[in-house]
Amino acid sequence: MTDATHEGAKRHRSLLTVDAQTKKRNAAEARFKVYGMVAILAGLTFLVVLAVSIIRSGLPAFSANMVQVELTLSQEQYAEAEGQLFKTRAYADIFNAAFTAELRERGLTTEFDPESIERIIGQPGATIRSFYRANEDQLGQPVTFNLPTASRIDGYFKGRLLRENVTDSRFLTLADLDLADELKEAGIIQSQFNWTFITGKDSSVDNPGGAGLGASVIGSFAMMLVVLFLSLPIGVAASIYLEEFAPKNRITDLIEVNISNLAAVPSIVFGILGLAVFIQFAHLPQSAPLVGGLVLTLMTLPTIIISTRASLKSVPPSIRDAALGVGASKMQAVFHHVLPLAMPGILTGTIIGLAQALGETAPLLLIGMVGFVAREYPDGLVSAFMDPNSAMPAQIYTWAARSDDAFYEKAWGGIIILLVFLLAMNLLAILLRRRFERRW
Amino acid sequence: MPVIWLVLIVLALGAGGYVLGRSRALGSAGGDSRKLHSLPNYYGSNVAIKTLVPSFLVLAIWLIAQPIFVSSQISGQLPDGIVPEGSSVGLVMAEVRRTADGIGALVANGTMSADMAASAQVDPVDLTARLQEAGQVVTSAITQPILQAAQSYRAMNATGGMAMTALVLLIALGGLVYGLRETAPQFRARNVVEGSVRVLLIAAASLAILTTIGIVLSLLFNTVEFFRIYPASDFFGSLTWSPSFQGNSQLGIWPLLWGTLYISIIALTVAVPIGLFAAIYLSEYASKAVRSTAKPLLEILAGIPTIVYGLFALLTVGPMLMRVFGDEGIGWMQSGTAVMTAGLVMGIMLIPFVSSLSDDIINAVPQAMRDGSLGLGATKSETIRQVVLPAALPGIVGAILLAASRAIGETMIVVLGAGAAARLSMNPFDAMTTVTAKIVSQLTGDSDFASPEALVAFALGMTLFVITLGLNVFALYIVRKYREQYE
Numbered sequence: 031m032t033d034a035t036h037e038g039a040k041r042h043r044s045l046l047t048v049d050a051q052t053k054k055r056n057a058a059e060a061r062f063k064v065y066g067m068v069a070i071l072a073g074l075t076f077l078v079v080l081a082v083s084i085i086r087s088g089l090p091a092f093s094a095n096m097v098q099v100e101l102t103l104s105q106e107q108y109a110e111a112e113g114q115l116f117k118t119r120a121y122a123d124i125f126n127a128a129f130t131a132e133l134r135e136r137g138l139t140t141e142f143d144p145e146s147i148e149r150i151i152g153q154p155g156a157t158i159r160s161f162y163r164a165n166e167d168q169l170g171q172p173v174t175f176n177l178p179t180a181s182r183i184d185g186y187f188k189g190r191l192l193r194e195n196v197t198d199s200r201f202l203t204l205a206d207l208d209l210a211d212e213l214k215e216a217g218i219i220q221s222q223f224n225w226t227f228i229t230g231k232d233s234s235v236d237n238p239g240g241a242g243l244g245a246s247v248i249g250s251f252a253m254m255l256v257v258l259f260l261s262l263p264i265g266v267a268a269s270i271y272l273e274e275f276a277p278k279n280r281i282t283d284l285i286e287v288n289i290s291n292l293a294a295v296p297s298i299v300f301g302i303l304g305l306a307v308f309i310q311f312a313h314l315p316q317s318a319p320l321v322g323g324l325v326l327t328l329m330t331l332p333t334i335i336i337s338t339r340a341s342l343k344s345v346p347p348s349i350r351d352a353a354l355g356v357g358a359s360k361m362q363a364v365f366h367h368v369l370p371l372a373m374p375g376i377l378t379g380t381i382i383g384l385a386q387a388l389g390e391t392a393p394l395l396l397i398g399m400v401g402f403v404a405r406e407y408p409d410g411l412v413s414a415f416m417d418p419n420s421a422m423p424a425q426i427y428t429w430a431a432r433s434d435d436a437f438y439e440k441a442w443g444g445i446i447i448l449l450v451f452l453l454a455m456n457l458l459a460i461l462l463r464r465r466f467e468r469r470w
Numbered sequence: 471m472p473v474i475w476l477v478l479i480v481l482a483l484g485a486g487g488y489v490l491g492r493s494r495a496l497g498s499a500g501g502d503s504r505k506l507h508s509l510p511n512y513y514g515s516n517v518a519i520k521t522l523v524p525s526f527l528v529l530a531i532w533l534i535a536q537p538i539f540v541s542s543q544i545s546g547q548l549p550d551g552i553v554p555e556g557s558s559v560g561l562v563m564a565e566v567r568r569t570a571d572g573i574g575a576l577v578a579n580g581t582m583s584a585d586m587a588a589s590a591q592v593d594p595v596d597l598t599a600r601l602q603e604a605g606q607v608v609t610s611a612i613t614q615p616i617l618q619a620a621q622s623y624r625a626m627n628a629t630g631g632m633a634m635t636a637l638v639l640l641i642a643l644g645g646l647v648y649g650l651r652e653t654a655p656q657f658r659a660r661n662v663v664e665g666s667v668r669v670l671l672i673a674a675a676s677l678a679i680l681t682t683i684g685i686v687l688s689l690l691f692n693t694v695e696f697f698r699i700y701p702a703s704d705f706f707g708s709l710t711w712s713p714s715f716q717g718n719s720q721l722g723i724w725p726l727l728w729g730t731l732y733i734s735i736i737a738l739t740v741a742v743p744i745g746l747f748a749a750i751y752l753s754e755y756a757s758k759a760v761r762s763t764a765k766p767l768l769e770i771l772a773g774i775p776t777i778v779y780g781l782f783a784l785l786t787v788g789p790m791l792m793r794v795f796g797d798e799g800i801g802w803m804q805s806g807t808a809v810m811t812a813g814l815v816m817g818i819m820l821i822p823f824v825s826s827l828s829d830d831i832i833n834a835v836p837q838a839m840r841d842g843s844l845g846l847g848a849t850k851s852e853t854i855r856q857v858v859l860p861a862a863l864p865g866i867v868g869a870i871l872l873a874a875s876r877a878i879g880e881t882m883i884v885v886l887g888a889g890a891a892a893r894l895s896m897n898p899f900d901a902m903t904t905v906t907a908k909i910v911s912q913l914t915g916d917s918d919f920a921s922p923e924a925l926v927a928f929a930l931g932m933t934l935f936v937i938t939l940g941l942n943v944f945a946l947y948i949v950r951k952y953r954e955q956y957e
Contacts, residue, residue: 055849062851066751069744073768073825076818080771083786084778267674275671288678294872294942295935296879298906299685302931305913306688313537313567328681335678361664389775392881395910412474423777430781430886438785445778456773 084445090188091443094224094239095179097151097213101128101158102172108162118155125154138212146206150213152180152239178226178239179219181436183210187221190435227443232404232425238436241429243444245404249319249419250388252408256323256415257330257387262380264327265334266369272335273342274364293332300329301393309397316398317418325397326387333383341375342368346470374466378459385455389448391423399424400431422448476529476635480642484522487646491517494653508660516659517649519666525642532634540626544619562616569620570627572601689935692928700922705929711892713912713923721926723933725892729902733813733888734877736898740817742870745824752825753832754854765829772822776882783807783815783887795899803899805889810898812888816877823873831865832858864952871945875938881906905930 048056103124111120126147133147154177162169178184182202185191187210196204213219230242268289276282304325308314314321345368353363394400404420420428422444429441492514499505506513545563594617653659697705700721708722748768752761788806795803795810803810835858843853859866889901890911912927 055852059849059851062854063751063755066747066755069747070751070756070764070768072744073748073771073821074764076821077767077771079786080774080778080782080818083782087785264674264677267671268677271668271671271675275668276675285675285678288682290946291939291942292678292681294875294938295685296875296881296906296938298879298881298909299689299931299935299938302909302913302928303681303685303688306692306928307684311688312534331677331681359660359664361667385773389777391775391777391780392906392910395881395885396913398914400914423775426777426781427882427886430784441781442785445781448775449778452773452775 084442084449087439088442088444088446090190091227091439091446092224093188093221094226095184095187095214095219096222097177097179097219098174099125099129099132099177099218100172100174101125103158103162103169105169108166108169111159118159120155121158122148122155125158136216138209138216146203146209149202149206150179150183150210151177152237176222179210181238183207183219184239185436185439186210187214187219188439190439227440228447231406232420232428234403234405235432235434238434238440241437241440243422243425243447245407246420246422246425247447248408248414249322249399249404250421250423252319252414252419253323253326253421254384254388256320257326257384258380260323260327261330261334261383262376265331265338265380266376268331269335269338269342270364270369273339274368275360289332289335293336296392297329297390298392298396300325301396303328304393305396315416315418317402317420318416319419319421320415321397322394322399322421323415325393326390329390329393330383330387333386334380337379337382338372338376341372341379344375344470345371371468374462374468378463381455381459381462385452385459388455389423389452391427394421394424395427400428403428422451473529473533476638477526480522480525480529480638483642483646484518487517487521487649488514490646491515491649491653494650495655495659498653499655506655507658508663512659512663513653513657515663516657517646517653519663520645520649520652521642522645523666524645525638528641529634529638532630532637536627536630536634540623540630543626544623547622548619549615566616566619566623569597569601569616570623573597573620573624576600685935689928689932692925693932696922696925696929700926705926709894711908713926719923719926721922723905723930725894726903726905726908726930727933728894729809729884729888729892730878730904730906732809732898732902733816733884733904734874736810736813737816737820737877738870738874740814741820741824741873744817745821745873746828746866748821748825749828749832750854750859753829754850754858765826768825769822771819772826774819776819776880777886779815779819780882780886783811783883787811787815788887791899802897805901807887807889807901808899809888809902812884813898815887816880816883819880819883820873820877823876824869827869827872828862828866831862831869834865835861864948868945868949871941871948875941875945878941879906879934879938881910885910905934909934 101124107124111117111124114120129147129151154175157177158175161173161175179187182191183206186193186196186207193204193207196202196207198204210219226240226242228242229244230240231245232242233240272282272285276285304321308321308324309316314324349367349371350363353367354360358366398418399420402418402420404425408414408417408419426441426444426448429437429444492510495506495510495513496503503510541563544566548562594614597617700719705721705723708720709724710720710722711725713719713721748764752765756764784807788808788811791808791811791814792803792806793799795801796806797803839857839861840853843857844850848856884904884907888903888907890903890907891901892903892908893900895902909927909930912924912930
């Protein structure tokens with residue numbers, strides 16, 4: 031770099047003064063470092079934006095604006111209502127009359143017509159009827175009903191529906207909003223924790239308020255049981271063979287290549303497999319958690335095999351040698367000594383595989399879990415596996431596909447529940463690893 | 471007898487066999503287990519294996535074979551001309567099966583006696599009414615031939631079920647007796663048991679091959695079926711995708727492939743720079759504390775289910791882009807679901823794929839190379855750009871290819887975020903659709919599986935499978951071929 035014949039150039043190349051080229055190089059160095067920091071920050075920003083939008087949009091699903099009303103239904107009214115053709119209509123009329131009277135008594139200032147109440151509370155008739163049909167002894171006594179508000183009113187209180195966007199229609203008028211505001215102030219409409227959302231069943235398209243994730247949680251749980259009871263033994267058996275017994279030959283190579291390729295096959299292709307093999311060919315029931323579980327098992331097996339092999343590999347050979355040395359057979363050495371030592375790692379990998387399977391949606395779309403509305407809980411053990419049901423991610427997709435703000439809110443809320451499950455499973459895996467991991 | 475009971479009985483026989491075999495072995499040695507060749511448990515296990523394995527094998531084969539056999543018998547018996555125009559034997563058989571199931575349900579809940587269900591005097595009209603009343607799914611009025619077919623279907627299934635039960639129980643008992651007779655002090659029970667366990671292990675490992683075969687066969691059969699009713703030249707040659715369930719569909723794959731490719735390119739332009747720079751920073755610059763928090767945080771992005779990203783695209787990113795590029799902003803965007811929406815969100819999802827894999831690869835470059843470069847006076851960034859990255863390049867290319875195959879196979883984000891219109895357009899703010907999204911939409915309708923509109927999904931699936939498999943194999947090949955060996 032230095033040239034002895036150029037005295038002048040040498041003077042500029044002092045280590046103490048920074049020349050232009052060094053400045054440029056240092057600037058490039060600093061820029062490069064900043065690029066890296068920006069990339070990390072961008073990634074973390076995306077994470078934060080995602081988390082904030084999930085929480086902000088999903089939390090409202092966990093509360094519901096309810097109307098608390100005390101109602102006394104006499105024996106005669108009950109008999110008369112049951113005698114009518116439109117029974118829930120009759121109950122709704124009774125309710126409206128009673129509620130209107132109560133509001134007048136309380137002296138609410140806003141003028142309202144009785145239909146307004148119907149638009150605010152929706153159709154309370156069915157709830158009231160089913161209560162009294164189950165509890166006939168409550169007739170004639172005051173009973174407090176906790177009724178959900180109509181989804182538009184609920185949306186108005188949660189900020190989903192803005193007053194300036196409301197035009198008078200047969201579903202909602204501005205006067206309704208005034209009345210609803212007043213009811214809220216008087217404490218008749220209260221925001222409560224929405225248990226129905228967590229434990230309830232899916233509802234029809236026109237009743238977003240009553241939709242719940244409960245039935246599909248059961249569906250997901252049944253699927254996870256299938257996945258666990260199939261993929262853990264099969265995955266462990268396959269890994270033990272490949273890691274401990276398999277001779278080095280072309281068949282073993284073929285199996286290994288297959289496993290690593292299956293791990294990279296898009297999940298929707300597994301859905302096609304499930305549709306063709308389990309439903310078209312084997313005539314298993316569509317949308318059944320059993321079929322979903324089978325498909326997800328095939329999908330998670332490569333993940334479980336890869337992690338199980340890693341944990342088998344981490345058990346030092348001295349353990350095997352010691353077991354063989356005291357006269358154990360190869361099989362005994364593996365099953366009595368290596369496997370128990372590798373178990374924490376295997377379980378951790380299995381839990382992570384299960385968490386992946388729990389959030390998987392695409393294959394479930396193809397085996398029909400989406401068109402199905404999970405309107406009922408399964409009524410028994412066999413039914414939980416064989417009868418059509420939905421699963422958490424499929425239910426979220428169904429809600430998202432309904433193109434309705436009220437259902438979008440449910441979908442976000444469902445995502446919170448799904449993520450809570452995933453978080454719990456991952457925490458369990460981390461704890462297992464911390465508690466039982468051994469360094470050799 | 472329901473299969474579950476049969477399974478339970480055989481399992482009980484196996485457990486009994488274990489106990490019997492163990493005590494017989496001990497008894498034959500006079501209670502002194504040292505006189506036995508193997509530990510007493512192995513004698514028990516031997517009997518249990520001989521009881522369970524053959525009988526379950528027969529049970530499984532029978533369960534698979536019986537429906538196929540019965541269906542082929544019944545469809546052979548169907549009178550000529552029963553298959554209406556535009557329908558197929560499969561559809562008629564489905565109706566026969568539904569009718570048979572319906573009759574079974576009626577018998578089960580007691581509305582119909584078993585004798586009556588099997589008798590030839592059942593009136594089809596009356597039966598249809600009864601089935602509809604009981605809430606059974608019946609497509610149309612049941613005709614006499616279908617009713618007869620359904621009745622013989624039920625009869626054959628019942629006989630088959632009886633025969634299966636008898637045979638399976640017989641085999642289980644035979645195995646039990648055989649295993650018990652074998653039991654003697656000199657019998658090498660451990661070797662036999664370990665041999666069978668080994669076979670079970672091999673069977674479990676072969677499931678991976680079976681799954682691949684299953685995927686390939688299920689795609690292949692239906693794809694061939696599709697190309698029989700729809701010309702392959704149109705599928706690969708036409709530039710329009712317009713399925714209509716009245717027939718006359720145009721099912722060209724190019725708009726879908728273009729949508730897939732366009733979205734993947736956008737996703738990779740987001741994910742690759744961010745992921746790569748993140749990996750470089752984490753492995754070369756970051757302090758230990760930063761690394762141990764930032765890396766797992768970034769990896770959370772990979773653990774989030776894709777349905778979450780789909781919803782995020784549909785409800786957060788789409789409206790956000792609309793505010794800037796939509797009618798209120800620049801006016802390039804017609805609706806929130808567009809190539810850009812799906813591409814951006816997919817890019818976010820892929821960041822950790824690129825960053826984690828690249829991070830591992832950069833870390834695998836030996837420190838001596840960095841030290842050499844730094845010792846020659848290069849700055850840290852010069853070292854990274856001119857020494858570390860070239861050394862890690864094959865691995866990084868492999869990582870990017872894996873991310874690309876992930877992007878091409880991604881379903882939920884494009885189903886929710888990219889729109890449903892199949893078009894060939896250069897505007898990234900147009901709604902387009904992809905191969906995966908169309909697989910979902912063609913297979914989730916109420917169409918029957920025999921129409922080209924449904925079967926095309928299998929051809930699309932085949933295309934997807936081939937492309938992603940090719941990318942994966944290519945990625946592995948690059949990594950293996952150009953990997954520098956430093957040791």
